[in-house]
Amino acid sequence: MNTITTTDFDFPNQKSVYRGKVREVYNINDELLVMIATDRLSAFDVVLPKGIPYKGQILNQIATQFMQLTEDIVPNWLIATPDPNVAIGHLCTPFKVEMVIRGYLSGHAAREYAAGKRTICGVAMPEGLKENDKFPEPIITPTTKAENGSHDEDISRESILENGIVSKEDYIVLEQYTRALYQRGTEIAYNRGLILVDTKYEFGKTKEGKIVLIDEIHTPDSSRYFYAEDYQSRQNNGEQQKQLSKEFVRQWLIANGFQGKEGQQIPDMSEEYIENVSDRYIELYENILGEPFEKANIESIHERIRMNVMNYLNS
Numbered sequence: 001m002n003t004i005t006t007t008d009f010d011f012p013n014q015k016s017v018y019r020g021k022v023r024e025v026y027n028i029n030d031e032l033l034v035m036i037a038t039d040r041l042s043a044f045d046v047v048l049p050k051g052i053p054y055k056g057q058i059l060n061q062i063a064t065q066f067m068q069l070t071e072d073i074v075p076n077w078l079i080a081t082p083d084p085n086v087a088i089g090h091l092c093t094p095f096k097v098e099m100v101i102r103g104y105l106s107g108h109a110a111r112e113y114a115a116g117k118r119t120i121c122g123v124a125m126p127e128g129l130k131e132n133d134k135f136p137e138p139i140i141t142p143t144t145k146a147e148n149g150s151h152d153e154d155i156s157r158e159s160i161l162e163n164g165i166v167s168k169e170d171y172i173v174l175e176q177y178t179r180a181l182y183q184r185g186t187e188i189a190y191n192r193g194l195i196l197v198d199t200k201y202e203f204g205k206t207k208e209g210k211i212v213l214i215d216e217i218h219t220p221d222s223s224r225y226f227y228a229e230d231y232q233s234r235q236n237n238g239e240q241q242k243q244l245s246k247e248f249v250r251q252w253l254i255a256n257g258f259q260g261k262e263g264q265q266i267p268d269m270s271e272e273y274i275e276n277v278s279d280r281y282i283e284l285y286e287n288i289l290g291e292p293f294e295k296a297n298i299e300s301i302h303e304r305i306r307m308n309v310m311n312y313l314n315s
Contacts (some may be wrong), residue, residue, distance in 0.1 A: 044260025122156030
């Protein structure tokens with residue numbers, strides 16, 4: 001199927017292009033950022049070789065809606081979404097940390113716990129937990145923001161402050177915003193029959209020095225969701241939780257001998273598997289937003305995006 005895995009646009013007053021794992025960001029005149037959500041899929045900090053149909057549209061539209069649903073508690077960078085795959089917002093200087101918050105012992109935290117560790121990012125984890133149990137209180141476990149090709153690394157609050165990566169004054173705001181966003185996301189998810197297990201947020205500073213939420217929020221790439229209805233019975237019975245997140249991709253890769261480590265080969269992704277991944281992303285969209293997903297026309301996806309962005313910039 002037609003997917004967008006890379007772009008090469010030349011917009012008016014374009015200064016530069018930053019290519020992240022799944023997003024490509026165009027700097028317009030050092031004032032605006034045009035962020036294009038591609039259909040690339042990454043796991044273990046590696047971009048997989050094939051695109052997932054509609055993934056970029058899904059991420060962009062979920063993030064857009066959650067920006068709007070949280071702008072009363074945390075300011076964000078967003079100005080407009082002129083295309084299903086595109087967000088345009090204020091140019092910001094990103095903080096060099098990602099704020100991860102965990103309400104449950106899942107994913108990376110569970111793998112660390114299973115290896116015998118009882119602290120993560122300098123934060124203590126209680127004894128006696130099993131995978132996917134709820135923490136007494138959500139914990140913030142930051143990571144470094146890796147450059148392309150590098151791995152995000154766990155880092156403690158103390159190390160961030162000691163090394164001057166973020167000032168104490170700013171970091172306190174990042175923590176407050178992270179907890180407020182997670183609380184709001186948890187409430188929205190609960191009302192739609194889901195549990196927001198863990199998620200990550202990225203923040204930046206505008207030219208005026210205002211701290212704002214940037215990038216994605218509460219998408220399947222940045223978050224993990226469980227179904228609330230049978231969560232407790234599955235925990236009681238020692239069963240795996242049914243989850244709506246990218247974790248199913250990670251588990252498939254692990255089962256096929258890949259965890260992003262040197263010398264490991266990325267397993268082949270069949271067309272059937274790619275379609276399954278696309279369907280899972282659509283499932284999350286419809287569950288978390290409570291509305292049917294409307295597939296955009298992808299026959300000429302590059303030209304569609306170019307025209308929509310040009311029309312916005314010219315207006």
